[in-house]
Amino acid sequence: MALSDASPTTLRVFREVVERGTLTAAAAALGYTQSAVSRQVAALERAAGAVLLERRHDGVGPTAAGHVVLRRAAAVLDHLDAADRELAGLPADAGTVRLGWFASAGAALVPRAIAALRRTHPAVTVTTREGSTPALVRALRAGTLDLAVLASAPPFRPFDEGTPPLRVRVLAERPLRVAVPATDPLAAADAVSLADLRGRRWIAGRSGPDELLLGAWPGLDERPEVAHVARDWLAKLQLVATGAGITTVPASLAAVLPPGVKLLAVRDGPREQRRVVLARLPGPLAEPAVLLAEALAEAVG
Template identity: 45%
Template sequence: MASMPTPHGSQSLYEVFLAVARAGSFTAAARALGYTQSAVSRQIQALEDETGAALFERLPRGVRLSEAGRVLLPHAEAVRDRLAAARAELAALRTLDGGLLRLGAFASAGAALVPRAQAVFRERHPGVTVTRVEGPSVKHLGLVAAGEEDLAVVSPAAGAPAPDGVTLHHLLDEPMLVALERGHPSAGRRDVRLGELAGEEWIVGNERLEDTLFRPAVAAGFRPRTGLVAHDWIAKLGAVAAGLGVTLVPALAAASVRPDVALVTIHPDDVPYRRICAATPPVATVAATSFLRLLRETARSLEEQGVR
């Protein structure tokens, strides 16, 4: 005859104690729990050893709580309730009925890629709380590595390895467009060569061009004439609209460009691309894995639409 299972991590000592207190005997408690009587007896003995007190009075027929057992009873009930709550929360993490997703992204990823994926994620998993922080890619890579973010959308330098503690998942290669004043001679063209705009005043986000959207173009040998440094997109596009210069705009942010600025495609031989990736810890959470799947679907959709 097969032996009955013995208590394990799914039932705490306190839950076994409560079962015995409720049933009034080790045998009845064992039957209710699906354990052997000797296993329940050992669990109670272990708890009595831990508390240093006899918790039950052994009677000819069954047991009843001792004074120490009556003192322990409400505390055991509190432990049981906290364990039940913990198990429910852990189950919610597995089923995405609850939990937290800490998300990071660089600025222009928040124009189309991230919000579209986040909208679908919220519809499918309304119980999961999503927090989102915007900032440069290097910041988010550090936060993922430190375990302070679960997933981040980043643009790592071409050829750069992932930092320790980070796994990179390629999403898409994003082309750049050029933003011009509406009255600019090239504003109505189908595409433009970067060399044709070499004499223009370029508006950039950093004096070091290798740290800007120009990084791929600079690597290819194009060195623009820069006159205005503007870190904020509103300031950049405002300067373009006022005729103070031209600037590069990521394709992901194209739909959010103001109407008094013209966007022109860069010739295929010149167009700079930047690599867009999702960064996660080596072992991603269930929520991060689900969000990554949606990011990939959204990235494919955006590429099919010309990333516009």
């Protein structure tokens, strides 16, 4: 069996495994058993004559050969999906761009960019989804996203070790802030010190079972007390407004703060910067993706 004989089903299974990061998650998403997914991957590896997946500490990922197969499989599946739409009499996807984004980007940046694009290019359709950075990077590699807005922390390393390297455009680099209740004594000033933050109750976010996102100040020199964990930014900020705790936020959220919350700078300790970047696979971009990329860059400004 040659790779050219692989069925679309087998290619879809392989793409799903790469995007989900584990055989178990891919099986759940596809409605298959894990053994059925394993058999499909094994059949594709026999056809390719190479190992396509390797085990990693957090699941599985494509080998160098797997990246080659994935890139070609994504192109084949996109063409088949386009043919299905054409045969069904549906509009072509030429004006569609698929965007992924990390949680806080959905509070202001992404809606602002989409609104601007709808005004200037109403024929362009944007589909979006939120996800953790690892999940969005896998989706870029799998070809199910065209662009991804990601957050990057110092020392600003590459998001993965895949080939070819992702192409990254820095949209902004801004300091973090601490969100406190407007009634908190700290809110009387515009900045606080690390000493002011010691012994406080913190509200953190979570993207997975073992991954806490922004919550306690990164440079805090004590073990923080995390009183509340919430993924949703609105929930976190509303908890701050009620006095349930304080939290660390990107400066970009200043435009969407609920009443009763104030942002403060931290004037000492390590400078805590975060970048907002736009990532994609190398190669030419379709016109809708180019237009959305420019809208995102303008929306950050």
